Amino acid sequence: MDKVKIGIIGGTGGMGKWFEDFFTSCDAHVTISGRKTGPSFEELAKASDILILSVPMGAAIDLAKSLGPLMSKNQLLTDFCSMKEDICIAMAESGAPLSLGLHPLFGPQTASIKGMNIIFCEDAQSKDTSPWANALEKMFVDHGAIITRMDPVEHDKKMALVQGLNHFMTICLAGAMKKLDIKPEDAAIFSTPIFRLKLDIVGRLFAQDTSLYADLIKKNRHVPEVLDTFKQAMFDASSAFTGSDDDAAGVYLDELNDFFDKFSEQGLTESSKVLDFLYT
Numbered sequence: 437m438d439k440v441k442i443g444i445i446g447g448t449g450g451m452g453k454w455f456e457d458f459f460t461s462c463d464a465h466v467t468i469s470g471r472k473t474g475p476s477f478e479e480l481a482k483a484s485d486i487l488i489l490s491v492p493m494g495a496a497i498d499l500a501k502s503l504g505p506l507m508s509k510n511q512l513l514t515d516f517c518s519m520k521e522d523i524c525i526a527m528a529e530s531g532a533p534l535s536l537g538l539h540p541l542f543g544p545q546t547a548s549i550k551g552m553n554i555i556f557c558e559d560a561q562s563k564d565t566s567p568w569a570n571a572l573e574k575m576f577v578d579h580g581a582i583i584t585r586m587d588p589v590e591h592d593k594k595m596a597l598v599q600g601l602n603h604f605m606t607i608c609l610a611g612a613m614k615k616l617d618i619k620p621e622d623a624a625i626f627s628t629p630i631f632r633l634k635l636d637i638v639g640r641l642f643a644q645d646t647s648l649y650a651d652l653i654k655k656n657r658h659v660p661e662v663l664d665t666f667k668q669a670m671f672d673a674s675s676a677f678t679g680s681d682d683d684a685a686g687v688y689l690d691e692l693n694d695f696f697d698k699f700s701e702q703g704l705t706e707s708s709k710v711l712d713f714l715y716t
């Protein structure tokens with residue numbers, strides 16, 4: 437059987453290179469392309485069974501519009517964008533008969549795909565008729581990834597928490613330390629392991645392309661609502677911990693403990709493993 441031909445536009449970048457190696461290890465025939473590297477985007481679109489747009493969101497939408505009309509029903513147009521609503525609409529309306537939004541929920545520093553989440557945002561056509569969506573799923577699942585299908589809008593709402601609020605909180609910790617004039621290297625000598633891990637996560641963010649993080653917060657239209665909810669949670673916690681009612685903090689924590697339920701024990705076990713591995 438012929439090898440599946442996978443073309444990656446933006447294959448010169450972090451995710452593109454990572455998936456070039458991954459798909460090659462799955463015995464696919466992978467060709468990468470960049471603005472100054474490899475075949476032209478049009479040539480790659482015509483020659484690939486699966487064409488992946490691994491470029492920033494704005495560029496992906498433009499490329500979907502220009503390359504979609506070149507693609508046939510025997511091909512699949514996909515992308516890796518971290519938000520899915522706009523790119524899935526652009527791909528579905530591009531003239532490409534089959535399209536599939538993908539979101540690998542990990543970055544190019546990740547050693548293995550095993551245990552990693554990948555979201556599939558399938559259009560109805562691809563779901564029923566594309567062998568390539570199934571081929572991708574098999575490659576991912578065979579190597580231990582976890583595939584979840586999700587509507588693009590629902591995906592973006594979830595990412596407003598997982599990416600938007602999560603990275604926002606990391607940035608706010610950095611902002612508070614700056615205001616307090618506590619440098620991370622000074623904090624190291626009085627850090628607990630869990631605070632040191634938090635400092636590492638702040639460092640990790642600033643060691644990477646900060647514009648990507650800015651986009652994940654600024655360009656997700658569901659983030660403002662999540663931030664409003666977070667501000668309300670801060671207000672509730674602040675009242676419980678600093679107000680005059682001595683019982684309020686305990687009641688507040690008990691409610692959250694009930695909400696987190698059995699997960700708390702799992703969180704303790706997993707985070708202890710991370711801390712033991714890192715700091716002992």
Ligand SMILES: NC(=O)c1ccc[n+]([C@@H]2O[C@H](COP(=O)([O-])OP(=O)(O)OC[C@H]3O[C@@H](n4cnc5c(N)ncnc54)[C@H](OP(=O)(O)O)[C@@H]3O)[C@@H](O)[C@H]2O)c1
Nearest residue numbers: 446448449450451470471490491492495516517518542543
């Ligand atoms: N990094 C992550 O953790 C992560 C995780 C999940 C999903 N994603 C998504 O994956 C995609 C790629 O991210 P990445 O981290 O691999 O970014 P990256 O390292 O910056 O690579 C993106 C590539 O896109 C190409 N590119 C940039 N601007 C372009 C334009 N205007 N037109 C055409 N090509 C352009 C560049 O290649 P040339 O300069 O060679 O043209 C670059 O190598 C993004 O949509 C991102 O949201 C990233």
